[in-house]
Amino acid sequence: MDQSEPAARRRLRPPSLFLMLAEVRSLFEFNTSLLLSPLLMRAPKGDGHPVLALPGFLASDLSMAPMRRYLKQLGYDTYAWKMGRNLGGIASRRNALKSLLTEIHGNTGRKVSIVGWSLGGVYARDLALQLPDMIRSVITLGSPFANDVRATNATRLYEALSGETVEHNSELTKAIAGDLPVPATSIYSRTDGIVNWRTSLLRPSDTAENIEVHLASHIGLGVNAAALWAVADRLAQAEGEFHPFDRSGPFAIAYGSPVNAQSGSVS
Template structure:
C-alpha cells in the first residue's frame, strides 16, 4: 500500500536554525553515566539467565496474538531488537521489525514507509497494532499513534526523549550528522511532547547514560504512565526488568488499559509516576 505524506510527518523533513526554547535547563547525562552504558552486555546476560526461570514459573504475561511493530533506536538495526522480538513472539505476539536497515533518522520516505507498514499490518491481522519504540524509535511509535489512532492499540517506549530539548542527550550531534536535520525546532518539539490519544507507557532509567531521564516523562493523563527501571540506555531492550514491564503492558486486554501496578514485590524493581 503506498504511503502518503501527512502534515504531521512533513515537519520531520524540515530543518530549522531556531534556538532551543527558553527555560530549558536539561543537560545530557554526565560522563559517569555514559561510562555505565558498558553494563549493557551484562543486562543481556541477565536476560538469558533469568528467562528460563521466568517461563518455568509462568511469571511473564502472555499475549493474545495481536501484532506489534518494533522500531530500533538511532543508528541501530533490527538486529538490536531481535532478542526483544523473540521474547514477544514466544509470548504469543506477532512482531514485525521496522525493516528499513539502520535507523539514521527521519530521512525522506522513512516515516511514510512506517505508516504504510502500520496500515498493512493492521489490514493483514484485522486487529489494532501495538507500537514499540526504543530511543528514537519511540518517537516514530508516538507520532504514528497520533497520525493513525484507529490503528494503534497502545504505545510503549524505551528510553525515548520526547520531551525536553534534543540536546539533553549524548546523541544529538550524531543525529544531526546522520539525518541531515537540525535538532532545534521548537514547533516540532512541542508536537512531539504531546502524548498520543491511546494508552502510552514510557519505560525509562534515571541511570540512562545517553538520554536525560526527564526527557522521557509523560505528563499526567488518563492514558499515560511512566515506569522507572534500573537499566542502561543501550541495555533497555534486553534488560529483564524492563522487558517484564513491557510484557505486562502489552498483555492487557484491548480497551481495558490500567496503569502498571508497582505494589507488592514489584516495588523493589519499579517506580511509577504515582510514586514519584
C-alpha cells in the first residue's frame, strides 16, 4: 500500500456546508417512516433480549424514542440511557455507562445489544471493549470512530462542552476504531451533513460489517425507514451468530454496496 495513504486518510474534511444545511430533510425521513410503519413491522421479530439505545451529541433520550418504540413493538426489551442531554465526554461518561450496562445485564440475566447514534455509537464501541461478556452486539448510526475522527462539523463544540480533546492518535481512539470482540454493524450515509462518512467505516470481518443508507441525513438516520429496518434485521440474529446483511429486502433500493474500509471504495 502507498505509504502516503494513511496520512491522506487522516486529513479528511468535515461534510460541506451544503450537506450540513440539507440536514433539514430529517423531518421528511421521520414522516416517511411513519407512513411506512406497516411495512417496517414486517421486519424479523425480536427474542425479547435487552437493547440499550444511546443518543448522539447534544441529543437526549427523546431522540431515540421512535427507535425504542419500534424495537419494543418488534419484541425487544428496550432501555434509555437516562442521563439527560448528551454533552459529550467519552472518558468522563465511562463509569456511568458501565454501571448502566451492568445493571441492565444483571436485572435481565441476558446479554445486551447496544444501538448508538453518532457519539452514542462511540460510547457503545468503548463499552464493548470493556465489558464484552455483557454485550450481544453493537450497532452504530453515523458514528465517527475511525480514520480522522476530527472530520465532523461538531468537533469544536464537542471539545468546548465536554472538556475533552479529540485526539486521533490517542490509545483510546485507536482501540475504539479497531476490531471489537462482539458482532458489530456500522450504518452510515455518504450524504451525512455532520460526520464525514469515512469516519464511520469499520473493518469488515466475519462478525463486522458496514451498511450504507443512500441519501440519509445524520439527524434523520435514527428515524430513517431503511436504517430502522437494518437495525431490526441485525438485532434479530441469534446470539453468537452473525451473517451478512441481506440487501434484497423491501428497502433494497436504499442500500449501497459493501465498501472497503481502507479505501472507501465499493468491494
